[in-house]
Amino acid sequence: MPDDPSPAVPPDVGDTDTDWRRVVDASTRWPVIAFVVSAVFWLVAGSLLALIASFKFQFPDWWTHQAWLTFGRIRPAHLNTMIYGWISMAGVGVSAWLWARLLKTKLRGQWMLLLSAALWNLGVLVGTVGILAGYSRAIEWVEMPYVAFALIVPAMLLVVVSFIQTLWERHAQHLYISVWYLGAAILWGPFLVIAILLPIYSGIPEATANWWYAHNILGLWITPPGLAAAYYFIPKVIGRPVHSYHLSYLGFWTLALFYNWAGVHHLVGGPAPQWVVTVSIVFSAMMIIPVIVVAVNHHLTVVGHFEKLKYSPTLRFVVFGAMSYTVVSLQGSLQSFRYWQEVTHFTHYTIAHSHLGVYAFATMIAFGAIYYILPRVTDWEWGSKRLVSLHFWTTGLGIGAYFTALTIGGVIQGFQLLDPDVAFLEIVDDTKPWLVVRSVSGTLMTVGHLVFAYLLAQIVMKSGERPEGPTYFHPVPEGTFAHVGGDGSRSVPASSTNPDAS
Helix, strand or coil: CCCCCCCCCCCCCCCCHHHHHHHHHHHHHHHHHHHHHHHHHHHHHHHHHHHHHHHCCCCCCCCCCCHHHCHHHHHHHHHHHHHHHHHHHHHHHHHHHHHHHHHCCCCCCHHHHHHHHHHHHHHHHHHHHHHHCCCCCCCCCCCCCHHHHHHHHHHHHHHHHHHHHHHHCCCCCCCCHHHHHHHHHHHHHHHHHHHHHCCCCCHHHHHHHHHHHHHHHHHHHHHHHHHHHHHHHHHHHHCCCCCCHHHHHHHHHHHHHHHHHCHHHHHCCCCCCHHHHHHHHHHHHHCHHHHHHHHHHHHHHHCCCHHHHHCCHHHHHHHHHHHHHHHHHHHHHHHCCHHHHHHHCCCHHHHHHHHHHHHHHHHHHHHHHHHHHHHHHHCCCCCCHHHHHHHHHHHHHHHHHHHHHHHHHHHHHHHHHCCCCCCHHHHHHHHHHHHHHHHHHHHHHHHHHHHHHHHHHHHHHCCCCCCCCCCCCCCCCCCCCCCCCCCCCCCCCCCCCCCCCC
C-alpha cells in the first residue's frame, strides 16, 4: 500500500506512535465491549436454538406439545438471533474499532453507540420472543415482527451517525480499502432493512424483494466488514503490506456493482419473470471477478508467512475465514446456474452453502478480529491458550464436517428427488445419516461458542492473575512478530519497549 500522507501521530493524542493507538483504543472501549459481549450472548442463545432444531430431525416427536418449541418457530428464531444478534452486532463492534484505528482518531458519538447497543439488544429480544410466540412473518430473514425492527433500524442509524462524525473529524487523509468496505456496509445495511420493511410488496414482487434482501444482507451488510477485517489483520499480523493496492479497489467496486443483482437466482424455476432471473444469474456469474481478485490478494499477501498460522490465533481464524469466502462465493456463482439449481434447489445443499458464508467466512473472521481487539480495549490478555485452541478446533472442524455432510447429502437428495422411481420416504431415510452429522457438528460448534463466551467473560472482567505477554498457540521464535503492530500484545504504556505493542 502507498504511504499514508497523514501525520503519523494525530496532534491531539500524544507524542509517540504508541500514544495515539492507546488513546484511540480507549475511545472505542465501551462501545466495542457492549457490542461484542451482546453478540456473544446471542451467539450462545442462537446456538442452543439451532441444536433444538437440529435434534428434531432425529427425534421428530421431541417437544411437539409446546408450540413455541416446534421446528417452525425454533428454526427462524435461531436464524434471526444469529443474523441480527450475533454477526450483525459483532460486525459493528469490530467495525467501530477498525474505523477509529484506520482514521487515526478517537471514536465519536460513543453514547450513540451505547444507546444503539441497548436498542439493538431489545429489538432482537422482542423479535425472538415474537417468533417463538407465533408472531412470525413469512419472509425469510425478516421473520421478526415489525416492532422488533422499529428498535433495530434506529439502532443502525445511530451507528451511521457516529461513524460519519468520526470520518468527518479524522486525522488520516488516505482512506484504505478497509474503510471503503466498512463505510459501504454502514450505509447499505440500514437501506436494505428499510427497503424490505416497506408495505408495498405482495405476491411475486414480494418474493423477488425477499430474495433481493436475503442475498444482499449477506453480501452488502455482513460480507464487507469481514473483508475489511481480513484486509486489515492479515497484513497487520504478518508485517507486510497487502499484495496489490489496486486489486483491492477492483475487488471492492466489482462487489458493489455485481452483488446487488444476484439474489433473485434463488427463484430459478419459480413464478418470477424469467428476464429478472436471467439477469440475476449473469451477475452471479460475474461475481467470480471480485472473488478471484480478493482471493489472489489475500493469498499472495500471506505467501511466505504461512508458518505464522502456527502461532497466531487472529491469523489462524482470519485466514480460515478468508479461504472460506473464496469457496462460498465460487460455489454461489455455480449454484445460480439453472442446470445445477435443478439438483440442489430445496435440498440440504443450500443449508450447507449458507452456513459456509455466514459461519465459515464471516463468523470465523469475527472470532479472529475479536481475539486481536479485546486485549487492546481492555488492557488485558486472553486467559488460556489451550482454550483458544479448543475454540478454533471445535468450530473449525465443526463447520467443516457440517458443510461436507450437508453438501454431499444435499446433492444425493437432489438427484433422488429428480428420479421418479425413488420413493419419497426412501429419500428421507437416506438423508438421516447426514442429518446426524449435522447435529454432531452443531454440538461441536456450540462447545466452541461456550468456550469463547467463557474466555470473553474472563478478559472483560479481568479475572484471575494478569496474563503476561501475548497469547500464542506455541512459543514464538524471536523476531517472528517483531514489527510495529504485530500480533498479540495489548496496548501498553509508551515507555514499553515491547515491539509487538499496537
